[in-house]
Amino acid sequence: MDEIVNLCKRRGIVFPSAEIYGGFRSTYDYGPIGVQLLRNVREAWWRSMVQLRDDVVGLDAAILSSPKIWEASGHIDSFADPLVDCRQCHERWREDRIAGSCPACGSKDLTEARAFNLMFSTHAGPVEDESTLAYLRPETAQGMFVNFSLVATTLRRSPPFGIAQVGKSFRNEITPQNFVFRTREFEQMEMEYFVPPEDAPKWFEYWCEERLQWYVDLGIPKEKLRLRHHGPEELSHYAVQTADVEFEFPWGFDELEGVANRTDYDLRAHAAASGQRLEYFDPVSQDHIVPYVIEPAAGATRAMMAFMLAAFDVDEVAGERRNVLRLHHRLAPYKVAVLPLSKNDALAQLVSKVLEMLKPHYMCDRDVTQSIGRRYRRQDEIGTPLCVTVDFDSLEDAAVTIRERDTTAQVRVPISELLQEVSGRLDC
Ligand code: ATP
Numbered sequence: 001m002d003e004i005v006n007l008c009k010r011r012g013i014v015f016p017s018a019e020i021y022g023g024f025r026s027t028y029d030y031g032p033i034g035v036q037l038l039r040n041v042r043e044a045w046w047r048s049m050v051q052l053r054d055d056v057v058g059l060d061a062a063i064l065s066s067p068k069i070w071e072a073s074g075h076i077d078s079f080a081d082p083l084v085d086c087r088q089c090h091e092r093w094r095e096d097r098i099a100g101s102c103p104a105c106g107s108k109d110l111t112e113a114r115a116f117n118l119m120f121s122t123h124a125g126p127v128e129d130e131s132t133l134a135y136l137r138p139e140t141a142q143g144m145f146v147n148f149s150l151v152a153t154t155l156r157r158s159p160p161f162g163i164a165q166v167g168k169s170f171r172n173e174i175t176p177q178n179f180v181f182r183t184r185e186f187e188q189m190e191m192e193y194f195v196p197p198e199d200a201p202k203w204f205e206y207w208c209e210e211r212l213q214w215y216v217d218l219g220i221p222k223e224k225l226r227l228r229h230h231g232p233e234e235l236s237h238y239a240v241q242t243a244d245v246e247f248e249f250p251w252g253f254d255e256l257e258g259v260a261n262r263t264d265y266d267l268r269a270h271a272a273a274s275g276q277r278l279e280y281f282d283p284v285s286q287d288h289i290v291p292y293v294i295e296p297a298a299g300a301t302r303a304m305m306a307f308m309l310a311a312f313d314v315d316e317v318a319g320e321r322r323n324v325l326r327l328h329h330r331l332a333p334y335k336v337a338v339l340p341l342s343k344n345d346a347l348a349q350l351v352s353k354v355l356e357m358l359k360p361h362y363m364c365d366r367d368v369t370q371s372i373g374r375r376y377r378r379q380d381e382i383g384t385p386l387c388v389t390v391d392f393d394s395l396e397d398a399a400v401t402i403r404e405r406d407t408t409a410q411v412r413v414p415i416s417e418l419l420q421e422v423s424g425r426l427d428c
Contacts (some may be wrong), residue, residue, distance in 0.1 A: 026176035036333035059141025325383035
């Protein structure tokens with residue numbers, strides 16, 4: 001874990017936010033490499049959940065939202081964690097995450113737990129009173145419920161179909177922890193899949209398997225993943241079935257994503273509060289039906305961390321230790337790095353020509369400083385699958401060397417065939 005945190009800082013992946021001021025309450029900024037990696041996680045999710053399917057459409061709902069949404073959904077009343085104070089050292093903890101004693105000082109002298117609402121509130125407008133109260137969304141899901149009828153009507157959809165959304169959510173977590181695993185500002189990738197009520201158990205099983213497989217397909221070994229079904233005491237107020245996709249983090253198996261059968265709870269709650277009909281017409285039974293909802297809800301920032309942990313490897317190349325992120329090519333921040341053997345004008349010009357050829361197709365890096373060996377190591381450490389080296393012979397034979405991250409194998413190819421050679425080696 002320390003190695004990943006250190007790598008993230010050293011290589012421009014994740015920085016502590018406001019670091020020049022000493023940091024700010026477990027918030028993080030994604031650096032030039034991290035922003036690419038996070039984008040690729042999101043895009044891999046969107047590709048699998050929207051692009052490759054014909055039963056799911058996308059949505060991007062507002063982050064700043066009406067209190068009416070959160071009243072109806074039950075978040076204002078019950079989106080709370082049990083907060084306890086340590087009477088000895090005055091630290092505050094989430095009661096369900098500690099084993100009866102203060103993790104800071106070991107004291108068992110804790111206050112009674114009280115419900116602490118996790119939503120961030122603010123005011124939309126110049127007057128700070130009840131009339132302008134607004135919330136930062138604590139989950140993206142409600143955007144899909146309140147837009148259900150608009151999406152179904154405008155896109156002419158009826159169950160089974162899904163609405164997918166990726167975006168920021170905010171929770172005033174009592175104890176943010178484990179780097180970007182639990183933060184107050186984070187990114188979610190959620191899909192609400194609306195189904196005929198009687199089909200809900202079947203679709204719940206389907207989505208549990210699909211979602212587990214997504215992580216496997218993107219390179220997480222199966223043995224580091226598991227599906228854990230919730231017992232009745234653990235279920236949220238809106239769910240009748242929930243299973244977590246868990247990953248083996250350095251501290252043990254923990255949640256990556258939750259798959260829940262939310263029943264018709266949310267649509268009925270919003271229909272009652274808004275007076276609008278949130279249902280579909282079933283031509284067979286000639287009935288208006290409120291669909292059930294199966295929700296796979298994942299965290300993008302949490303998934304990014306899991307992909308890095310699973311991909312991190314240390315091996316030896318020519319007797320030297322090397323750090324390598326064996327990321328799936330689709331997730332790799334840069335697909336290709338183009339490296340001139342030395343700083344020389346003629347080589348620089350040829351590198352520009354090569355980059356012009358590759359950049360419209362792939363995210364590429366140009367790296368010119370330090371020895372070629374050091375540059376290979378730097379690219380290995382951020383997971384770049386291919387390095388293309390331009391040397392003095394390239395000026396004569398119009399060919400370059402492709403080096404593969406995982407095997408370090410090298411092959412010489414004519415520049416005229418480079419794009420095709422690169423495409424053939426990339427799995428993305
Ligand atoms: P927990 O019980 O751990 O607080 P949760 O079960 O309430 O979390 P969900 O509401 O199911 O979480 O959120 C869906 C997904 O969003 C989680 O599986 C996780 O990947 C991500 N997520 C939730 N809270 C956070 C957070 N504070 N920081 C980062 N990711 C989060």
